[in-house]
Amino acid sequence: MAKSQILAIDAGGTMTDTFIIDENGDFVVGKAQTTPLDEHIGLLNSARDALSQWDTKIEEEFPKLLAGVYSGTAMLNRLVSRVGRRVGLVVNKGMEDNHRMGRGLQSFLGYSYSDRIHINTHHFDSPLVPRKWTVGITERVDLFGSVVIPLYDHEIEPAIQKLIDEDVEAIVISFLHSYKYPAHERKVRDIAEQIIKKANKDIKVFATVDYYPVRKESHRTNTTIVEAYAAEPSRQTLANIDSALREAGTEFDLRIMASHGGTISIKANELARTCVSGPIGGMVGAKYLAEKLGLKNVACSDIGGTSFDIGLITQGELAINTSPDMARLVLSLPLVSMDTTGAGTGSFVRIDPNYGNISLGPDSAGSRVGVCYPGGGLDTVTVSDCHVVLGLINPNNFIGGIIKLSKEKAYEAVKKQVAEPLGLSVEDAAFGVIQLLESQLRNYLESMILGKGYSPSQYVCFSYGGGGPLHTAGYTKGLGFEDVLIPAWAAGFSAFGCGAADFEYRYDKTLDINVAEKAEYSDILMAGRELQTAWDELKKKVAEEFKKNDYSPEDVDFRLLYRMQYQGQLNDLEIEAPISAFHSVDEWESLIKTFEESYARVYAKAALSPELGYSITGAIVRGVVDVAKPQIPQEPLYGEVPPADAFLGEREIYWNGEFLQANIYEMEKLLPGNRIQAFSILESTATTLVVPLGFEAYLDENRIFHLKEL
Amino acid sequence: MAKYDKKRMNELIDGTLEFYQLKEMMSSHKDPERFEIYREVLQERVSWDDPILLPYGLHLYIVQKSDGDRIVKCDCGHEFCNYKENWKLHARIFVRDTEEKMNEIYPKLMSPDPEWQVIREYYCPNCAVQLEVEAVPPWYPIILDFEPDIDTFYKEWIKRPMPTKA
Numbered sequence: 001m002a003k004s005q006i007l008a009i010d011a012g013g014t015m016t017d018t019f020i021i022d023e024n025g026d027f028v029v030g031k032a033q034t035t036p037l038d039e040h041i042g043l044l045n046s047a048r049d050a051l052s053q054w055d056t057k058i059e060e061e062f063p064k065l066l067a068g069v070y071s072g073t074a075m076l077n078r079l080v081s082r083v084g085r086r087v088g089l090v091v092n093k094g095m096e097d098n099h100r101m102g103r104g105l106q107s108f109l110g111y112s113y114s115d116r117i118h119i120n121t122h123h124f125d126s127p128l129v130p131r132k133w134t135v136g137i138t139e140r141v142d143l144f145g146s147v148v149i150p151l152y153d154h155e156i157e158p159a160i161q162k163l164i165d166e167d168v169e170a171i172v173i174s175f176l177h178s179y180k181y182p183a184h185e186r187k188v189r190d191i192a193e194q195i196i197k198k199a200n201k202d203i204k205v206f207a208t209v210d211y212y213p214v215r216k217e218s219h220r221t222n223t224t225i226v227e228a229y230a231a232e233p234s235r236q237t238l239a240n241i242d243s244a245l246r247e248a249g250t251e252f253d254l255r256i257m258a259s260h261g262g263t264i265s266i267k268a269n270e271l272a273r274t275c276v277s278g279p280i281g282g283m284v285g286a287k288y289l290a291e292k293l294g295l296k297n298v299a300c301s302d303i304g305g306t307s308f309d310i311g312l313i314t315q316g317e318l319a320i321n322t323s324p325d326m327a328r329l330v331l332s333l334p335l336v337s338m339d340t341t342g343a344g345t346g347s348f349v350r351i352d353p354n355y356g357n358i359s360l361g362p363d364s365a366g367s368r369v370g371v372c373y374p375g376g377g378l379d380t381v382t383v384s385d386c387h388v389v390l391g392l393i394n395p396n397n398f399i400g401g402i403i404k405l406s407k408e409k410a411y412e413a414v415k416k417q418v419a420e421p422l423g424l425s426v427e428d429a430a431f432g433v434i435q436l437l438e439s440q441l442r443n444y445l446e447s448m449i450l451g452k453g454y455s456p457s458q459y460v461c462f463s464y465g466g467g468g469p470l471h472t473a474g475y476t477k478g479l480g481f482e483d484v485l486i487p488a489w490a491a492g493f494s495a496f497g498c499g500a501a502d503f504e505y506r507y508d509k510t511l512d513i514n515v516a517e518k519a520e521y522s523d524i525l526m527a528g529r530e531l532q533t534a535w536d537e538l539k540k541k542v543a544e545e546f547k548k549n550d551y552s553p554e555d556v557d558f559r560l561l562y563r564m565q566y567q568g569q570l571n572d573l574e575i576e577a578p579i580s581a582f583h584s585v586d587e588w589e590s591l592i593k594t595f596e597e598s599y600a601r602v603y604a605k606a607a608l609s610p611e612l613g614y615s616i617t618g619a620i621v622r623g624v625v626d627v628a629k630p631q632i633p634q635e636p637l638y639g640e641v642p643p644a645d646a647f648l649g650e651r652e653i654y655w656n657g658e659f660l661q662a663n664i665y666e667m668e669k670l671l672p673g674n675r676i677q678a679f680s681i682l683e684s685t686a687t688t689l690v691v692p693l694g695f696e697a698y699l700d701e702n703r704i705f706h707l708k709e710l
Numbered sequence: 711m712a713k714y715d716k717k718r719m720n721e722l723i724d725g726t727l728e729f730y731q732l733k734e735m736m737s738s739h740k741d742p743e744r745f746e747i748y749r750e751v752l753q754e755r756v757s758w759d760d761p762i763l764l765p766y767g768l769h770l771y772i773v774q775k776s777d778g779d780r781i782v783k784c785d786c787g788h789e790f791c792n793y794k795e796n797w798k799l800h801a802r803i804f805v806r807d808t809e810e811k812m813n814e815i816y817p818k819l820m821s822p823d824p825e826w827q828v829i830r831e832y833y834c835p836n837c838a839v840q841l842e843v844e845a846v847p848p849w850y851p852i853i854l855d856f857e858p859d860i861d862t863f864y865k866e867w868i869k870r871p872m873p874t875k876a
Contacts, residue, residue, distance in 0.1 A: 112737070121736050123729055355738050 004061040006499035011072035019495035040244035042533035062249040066628030072256040084229035086161035093136030135159040145180030170228035174221040215445035219332035231271035238266035260334040262504025285497025302465035305346035311338040358447035385410040386430035391653035427654040438474030464493035469689035491686030513616040528582035534619035542623035563618035637673035761873040788836035796854040802833040
């Protein structure tokens, strides 16, 4: 009998998935229609569906749950379809058109390479705040934080009144360089709140310095607008879900996956960072698994239906991108850094009419699989169709047999659309498509690792996601990874990751502290004091967030980080501080030493340039408290020969010019210690692991496959 | 491969498509039937029956006359000249070469200096539709800017027979 431990919720636009993980790392997936008006109804239906697979009920299992993590697309949908709140914007007078015009690159964010260089396709989405709800107030602060023009007090009232008259539901205040001089924004905020109170209105005011006190005004303004426009309306939804779960017997604090790779409370001050959480679940899970396995450097790769996502864990840490984009907006949120290319198992396969070569994607069939899925109504070949033709996917056991695929349809479509135009046999054409995809993924993976200054031989590759294990051998071949690991629960890895995430807040602040190579002690102490003040301010913010869930500051494990670069260089590095507080010149020395070690690792020792002097560009505080996490399976080892009941029979497949008989195994029935030789196909409900010629797979005691190139 | 019907082509010409539809069309490989459908739609939109060989501008076409001539022709039916000749020399031309004329279409001080640049507007002598606008230095000749090789286009590019009737 399973004992439920972790509940992970993925509320999509149409379906709500729930993953319930037990103490062995086994999980069930439930599905139900999303109920957008009362999300908790769909959620409970979905949980009921999941638990029915373990023959148990919500009433039985919910009180046993140790943790629950939510991720949803409601906020993102609100942004993409522009149905958020009516937000008013206060900016410097003369800058009122900036938000409407947007950053130039926002006109092609998310585009394929060919569209990025084709200017006719460039297009600005309508702004979140229209021009008529944007007002200007005179003030100017320069980049050093000095007041160049004082705040014109008499302009505040009429500006705010105009927004109130326009019946806005929230007001965002964003002045240039406010992160260096917050007083003006705060003064406007306070006066605005008084005016709103006097007018007896319910309008929340957001000053950017209270949320994202960081450089880059487009990013800062956009992010704070997203907070008011899309995130704030989710608060009530989340509170409803929380209380519905408690009524159903849970005792945990519901948390939400956030872009920085941790989970935060639904009461958190900044909710905008929970907009993008889906794809990073896998990275967070990989980090947790790597910690448990004692691995320092991991390259994570995830192939789904539409994209190939890769990210690096280096020295046990996820890389963070501090100005990512989302829904075609530049933002200043800390986002677990990942690279994505639009190539997945659902990618469309076409012959380029101009050059006669195969082109993959960038668009894809998504849940409609391919021509092989009669219910999908597609007529363009996808990568999945090629798998079906080659015999790598079992058409009768796709997603556990819920969807029946037609090999005949796939065969006919590949023949007509790919094989005949290229003058190849159907099987060779399908094999060529797979090879092309895998070599694209391989190049992409390699260039990403090399481009960051590392080499694949320093990394262990993790492969997960529904489509990952099908291609793992192909895209890791010859790269020389230290090891290639595929968890047996690869298909649910993202949900596992959500369940494995820390309860963690992270706050950033921009600094501009410049110190020469051989600086006077007084300069160093002044710099240290400024850094420490920023850390203290951020620590207070983090502590306040945890207080909402009744954690006292003593319960919190604070981690201090800083961003440093050589003066005048363009890229800074984010580094964990080797000190717990700044007291003296000695601490400065260790900050420098840690920076230079990190610099030498990323670039080269010969590139160290202390003669330029140092800049601290940011302070970061991360606070973590202990929460329950899923267990990694731990099983006794058996022999190398797979048990007879795991063997499902043989199937004819086509591989590299010949027809072969492949051994088919049921993934769940394989035992730790088993060694699987080529050519084998390991089938599970939602994923398929292919062990092609030249490879073997070994299942270890943690139920993780090691794919080894012979 | 993308496939579009006549309705979509009509919307494309009228400019009534949503941007996402246009974007999808621009981002896909060009549909092989596009030229033929587009030509047919243009043909349906004009009142005369000379077969259109090539669209030549917003309101202009190169058409096949029954005597074998290939003529530049306007929407309204006005015939300019053989397509190897410069049709602009047969159009009505309005030159904006003073500040006063510039200010009819530009805010004050926002227009080019007419000593350096003039704006030439070409109109159909029959229906007065604006056919072309050029911003050129005042001394610049009136150039025939498009001299298509129609036979090669049909024979080698789109590999189709030339249309013989409307």
